[in-house]
Amino acid sequence: MTEVTSEVETYKIVIIGGGSVGKSCLTVRFLQGRFIQDYDPTIEESYKKKITIDEKPCMLEIIDTAGQEEYRSVRDKYIRIGEAFLLVFSIISRASYTEARNLHEAIRRAKNFQAVPVVTVANKADLDEERLVSREEGETLAKKYNSQYYETSAKNGSNVTECFESLVREVRNLKAQQSQQNPEDNKQDEKDKDTDSKGGCCIIL
Known part of the structure; x- marks a missing residue:
């Protein structure tokens, strides 16, 4: 059992976007398979599954981040470590x-314009009759930043x-490329990541 556990990689995924776009609802739907109708705006929540x-x-x-302007500094921190x-x-x-x-640009700057897995998600697709952003606009935005696009x-x-599974596949592909190019650096990154995470989180079994 110990041998199997040691082979399981951990991926730090940050959910980011403006306020009231449904970030927390997407996270809970993915982790628990349910829809939360009423919730308080998130400052920051962390889950493991x-x-x-x-x-x-x-x-x-x-990591489910806040979209409100007053929590921008918290969000920026998670852009750096995500x-x-x-x-x-x-x-x-x-x-x-x-x-x-704007957030696509912020991520690119924080990562020094290096490759980083990002999936662009257009949420609230069930409200199509109230749509103000076309599918074509969403696809164009995603394509500009070489990102997969999903309407959810x-x-x-x-x-x-x-969309979550697509993001995990992108992380794996990027890690495989980096491992082939810089095997020693990749080992050091894994050690650093083990000591980087601070604070509590909710583990979903």
Whole structure:
């Protein structure tokens, strides 16, 4: 049992986006398979869940960040330490779409314009009759930043699992490339990551 556990990699995934786009709802839908109707705006929540994707187990550390302007410094911290990002906007909010573009740029700057796994998510697809951001606009934004694009609904679960799994695959692909190019640096990164994480989190079994 100990040997199997040691082989399970942990991926630090940051959920990021403007306020009221459904970041917490997406996270809870993915982790617990339910929709939360009423919730307080998040400052920061952290969860851990062991899952299996493509027959390979992994531990996800999912950080659900605040979208409100007053918590920008907290969000910026997690942009710096995040391994991969689920960047969320709402199809019924033009402002959140603009914020998504700004966040793509913020991630690129924080990572010194190096490759980083990002999946662009247009949430609230169940409210298509209220849509203010077209699918074409979302796809164009994602393509500009070489990002996968999904339209999701935290309410009915559409494409929620798919966008998380796609992000994990991107992390794995990038790690495989980096391991081949810089095997010694990659080992050191894993050691650093073990000591980097601070604070409590909720483990979802």
